[in-house]
Amino acid sequence: MSKKRKAEETDEMPAFISQANAPRETETNDRKKDKKEKKKNKKKGDTKKSQKPWIPADGDAETKPDDGTPREKPDLEKLNTYELKHKPEGEKKGDKYARQKELRKRKREEKEKFEEYKAEVEGREYVPDDAKKRERKEKKERKNAAKKGQPGLSKEEKKKLSEERKEKKRAARKEAKKAEKKAAAAAAAANGEEEEVEEVVMSDAVETTKVVEPAVEDKMDVDSDGSSSDSSDSESEDEKPAAKKSKANGVTNGKSKRPAEPESDSSDSSESDKEAAKAPKSNGSTAPTTANGTASPIPADSTTISSYMTTHSIKITDPKAPDTLHSNLILSFSDLPTVDKAHLAPFSAFKTPTPIQAASWSYLLAGRDLIGVAETGSGKTMAFAYPAVQYLTQLPKSERNPKKTGAKVVIVSPTRELAMQIYEQVELLTKAAGLKDAATCIYGGVPKDPQRDSLSKALVIVATPGRLNDFLEEGAANISQARYVVLDEADRMLDKGFEDAIKTILGATPVTPKRQTLMFTATWPQSVRQLASTFMTTPIRVNINSPEDGDLRANTRIAQTVEVLADGRIKESRLLNVINAHYRTSPTAKSDRILVFALYKKEAARLENFLRAKGIKVGGIHGDLNQHTRTTTLAEFKAGRTPVLVATDVAARGLDIPNVKLVINVTFPLTIEDYVHRIGRTGRAGELGKAVTFFTDHDKAHSGSLINVLKAAKQDVPEELMKFGTTVKKKEHASYGAFYRDTSDAKTATKIKFDD
Numbered sequence: 001m002s003k004k005r006k007a008e009e010t011d012e013m014p015a016f017i018s019q020a021n022a023p024r025e026t027e028t029n030d031r032k033k034d035k036k037e038k039k040k041n042k043k044k045g046d047t048k049k050s051q052k053p054w055i056p057a058d059g060d061a062e063t064k065p066d067d068g069t070p071r072e073k074p075d076l077e078k079l080n081t082y083e084l085k086h087k088p089e090g091e092k093k094g095d096k097y098a099r100q101k102e103l104r105k106r107k108r109e110e111k112e113k114f115e116e117y118k119a120e121v122e123g124r125e126y127v128p129d130d131a132k133k134r135e136r137k138e139k140k141e142r143k144n145a146a147k148k149g150q151p152g153l154s155k156e157e158k159k160k161l162s163e164e165r166k167e168k169k170r171a172a173r174k175e176a177k178k179a180e181k182k183a184a185a186a187a188a189a190a191n192g193e194e195e196e197v198e199e200v201v202m203s204d205a206v207e208t209t210k211v212v213e214p215a216v217e218d219k220m221d222v223d224s225d226g227s228s229s230d231s232s233d234s235e236s237e238d239e240k241p242a243a244k245k246s247k248a249n250g251v252t253n254g255k256s257k258r259p260a261e262p263e264s265d266s267s268d269s270s271e272s273d274k275e276a277a278k279a280p281k282s283n284g285s286t287a288p289t290t291a292n293g294t295a296s297p298i299p300a301d302s303t304t305i306s307s308y309m310t311t312h313s314i315k316i317t318d319p320k321a322p323d324t325l326h327s328n329l330i331l332s333f334s335d336l337p338t339v340d341k342a343h344l345a346p347f348s349a350f351k352t353p354t355p356i357q358a359a360s361w362s363y364l365l366a367g368r369d370l371i372g373v374a375e376t377g378s379g380k381t382m383a384f385a386y387p388a389v390q391y392l393t394q395l396p397k398s399e400r401n402p403k404k405t406g407a408k409v410v411i412v413s414p415t416r417e418l419a420m421q422i423y424e425q426v427e428l429l430t431k432a433a434g435l436k437d438a439a440t441c442i443y444g445g446v447p448k449d450p451q452r453d454s455l456s457k458a459l460v461i462v463a464t465p466g467r468l469n470d471f472l473e474e475g476a477a478n479i480s481q482a483r484y485v486v487l488d489e490a491d492r493m494l495d496k497g498f499e500d501a502i503k504t505i506l507g508a509t510p511v512t513p514k515r516q517t518l519m520f521t522a523t524w525p526q527s528v529r530q531l532a533s534t535f536m537t538t539p540i541r542v543n544i545n546s547p548e549d550g551d552l553r554a555n556t557r558i559a560q561t562v563e564v565l566a567d568g569r570i571k572e573s574r575l576l577n578v579i580n581a582h583y584r585t586s587p588t589a590k591s592d593r594i595l596v597f598a599l600y601k602k603e604a605a606r607l608e609n610f611l612r613a614k615g616i617k618v619g620g621i622h623g624d625l626n627q628h629t630r631t632t633t634l635a636e637f638k639a640g641r642t643p644v645l646v647a648t649d650v651a652a653r654g655l656d657i658p659n660v661k662l663v664i665n666v667t668f669p670l671t672i673e674d675y676v677h678r679i680g681r682t683g684r685a686g687e688l689g690k691a692v693t694f695f696t697d698h699d700k701a702h703s704g705s706l707i708n709v710l711k712a713a714k715q716d717v718p719e720e721l722m723k724f725g726t727t728v729k730k731k732e733h734a735s736y737g738a739f740y741r742d743t744s745d746a747k748t749a750t751k752i753k754f755d756d
């Protein structure tokens, strides 16, 4: 037998046959090999049987004693995967293979089911494994066939071929781009736009908004040659994504519209330069690009704008440009400077921006400090939140890493519930802008740990002042690079109660003017104005339907009634009567919610119990309740499951609850501003509302200011109220003094009896 033949036999035959026929020398060598192999396997703990000679399938039957009992084959289909995994006693080899085969089949099926489910959740088409394999196989076969078709290609030839292929692809891409451009031009022409308008307006936008901070990649371009990169370059395929983004933002020279984001506080440009840079030109040429990235024509002509300003009683005061006609209003969502229509998704249910949004957006997007005063329920949240999120989207990626930079936007609100509500709105915007999980909400009354964790991942912090201060103290919150800071309900935030906390928070952010500071409210008393000015740099003042002199203006869509009660003890029965009367007469009674305000926590609890005892489905919110109860009670009220809510002033500001048709003030609040905010829980977003206020002798200090509020909103002033006097004693600030205004028509108050 030739050596070759011997080798073939050894390979092909079962081991025990080959060993029997092998010559002695080979046999001993093989044994030695086997021993070594076994030793090795033993060491590894490997019980692999591959080294054992092949045994027929029923080998077990030969080696194991037959106990006479017939072995039943298990029904594999009935076994679960756990049972399939475990070898039953006395299992035959053939059965084992069948069991393992079934197990593999089940696992495959489970995997497929999971993949199908995953695809469904992710909203994509499910491609089964088999199809994928087939596809891969076909691809491989095609590739092999192609290779076979060009046998013996030299290296150079292959290279040439690959170059040619690349060239073809490049040409195809160019063609596609050309076609895209043509289509865009055709669409623009169809809209009556000239192709050039885009460039003119876009460059105009850059010039007029004078922006400041180039994206990191763009910065390199600017630094290297001392000028911004040629716009034509951006057509090339090698254009960096950041540069593309800047261009799409309507910033052709790679500069953004925002204030500088220097790593350190030192900067080449002087503060005044920066200030100038922040200022938009007021000739309407901030010319934002539209939602689809094309240039918008100048948003609206000056006549349209001035008539809009008159209709909505808009007053814009810019200390830097006192005599200018402010015409850069954004009257339509499509005029907003955003690169992607998707960013506007949260506005899809709205027809147009509200006046406060229309008047403040262009200034905020240009980086200005701003005080926005507009009636309750007029969309102030989106007025400050939209530019905040746009600011984030325009930051270079390296600046969008909260672990390294900390938060970039801080929004502070006076109550926990309001903070949660703002957070929800911000989340809508960040999600739409593709910034997943960019925001966190920090407030008291709940465990700190989850909030602490969230802080390291958040670009936006929405917070109540106390809890944020706690985290600042322990070093868990980093807001040292937060250059967009909002005080919502600003007058409340600057009140004595919050003043110190706010000072600490602002102190932890970059100093003004490196920080853009925004204050929004429906009431802007004189007492906080001076303090506010210390935190801002030449802020724009936007007043919507609110007089400059600090007089209060309540939402005019709220019908206000004041009931002067001679005896406070009848408040409860009056409350019940008013609620019942509303439900009897309101055409929308089924879906209506009623909000009842008390001044004290104990009073709120008492009223809640009283109404419940009278068979009314009622909830309560006040400071004595734990946060969990507060949150669930509010959710129940929002959902309409408890249509009446009794609350203290924790619910007075900002809360936006649909279908609140009636507000009842059982006890007058401590300030007239709180009165305006309380009743502002109704009549929101253009709806009508009603407010009923019980007024007693105890509240007479507020009669003058209440009368003014009623008069300003063209409401009836009851004769009984007039008798308490019309003197307005304005609020006093601890550091900035008192603000009084006396009116002459004060009358002596007389007690009047109220007959039910």
Ligand SMILES: Nc1ncnc2c1ncn2[C@@H]1O[C@H](COP(=O)(O)OP(=O)(O)OP(=O)(O)O)[C@@H](O)[C@H]1O
Residues within 6 Å of the ligand: 350, 351, 352, 353, 354, 357, 374, 375, 376, 377, 378, 379, 380, 381, 382, 521, 522, 653, 654, 655, 656, 680, 684, 685
């Ligand atoms: N452009 C818009 N058109 C119509 N509704 C809008 C628009 N923008 C916001 N809203 C809606 O108006 C309602 C009130 O908005 P928001 O809570 O921001 O008011 P606000 O001015 O902050 O009120 P408050 O002074 O009480 O805090 C919300 O339900 C909001 O979704």
